[in-house]
Amino acid sequence: MALQPSLRRALVIAGSYDAPHTLDIFLDYVCPFSAKLSLTIESVLRPFFDKGGKYEGKVKVIFRNQVQPWHASSTWVHEAGLAVARVSPENFWAFSLALFKRQGEFFDIPTSTLTPTQVRQKLAALSAEVIGANSKDAVLDLITLKTSPNGGVDVTDDLKYTIKFSRQNGIHVSPTVLWDGLVANEISSSWGEKEWTEFLEKKVLV
Incomplete structure (x- = not known):
């Protein structure tokens, strides 16, 4: 599957971009099942x-940001992920894991009494814990509204x-x-090493 060149360094979170096989994994930072799968990505x-x-050199994993608008904060958390992808692409996955582990702070009810600006500030603070305090302002700047009244933020084009x-x-x-471009409905967030081992043994042919 194709990937916008500016995001390639950050969103290929395992393997090398020229690997012949591709796992595109669509994840939402405020989805509990996505959080569960993120831990499997890291450990398995x-x-x-x-x-x-x-399977070095044979398979790559591409993180696909899956905004789910029925969660009001989904847009904001994915903006933050894409901001980190710009500021510190080598730390994108580490930030993603940190956000998944603390996703409860950004669920519907905890964010319902916060303004969008306050939520973005919390996300920038979380990024500082992963990529360093010196980068916090750069991340916050990318997710701050500052252009036309309806112009989005600096990573809106990446989000689109x-x-x-x-x-x-x-x-x-x-x-x-x-x-390899086709939905694998059999894959579950509950899969562990056994299930993934069996799947890959059948699928990796080169």
Whole structure:
């Protein structure tokens, strides 16, 4: 699957971009099932695909931001992820894991009494814990409204790209996983090492 060049360094979270097989994994930062799968990506898939792994050079994992607008904060959390992808692409996945682990702070009820600006400030503060305090202002600047009254933020174009990609491929919910461009409905957020091992043994042919 294609990936906008400016996002390639950040969103390829395991394996190398030129690997012949692709796992596109659509995740929403405020989805509990996405959070569950994120831990499996870290503990099972990355060791398989990164340097020294059984499938090194054969499979890559692309993180696909899946905004789910029935959660009001979904847009804001994904803006923050894309801001980190610009400011510190090498730390995008680490920030994503941190956000998944603390996603409860950004659920519907905890954010219902906060303004969008306050939520964005909380996200920038979280980014500082991962990428350093010196980068906090840069992240906050990218997710701050400061242009026309309806012009979005500095990562709005990146957000539009991720949303349009999901829409044109008929992705509706998270997590959704594609193997080499086709939806793999059998994959579950409950899968562990056993299930992934069996799946990859059948699918990785080169």
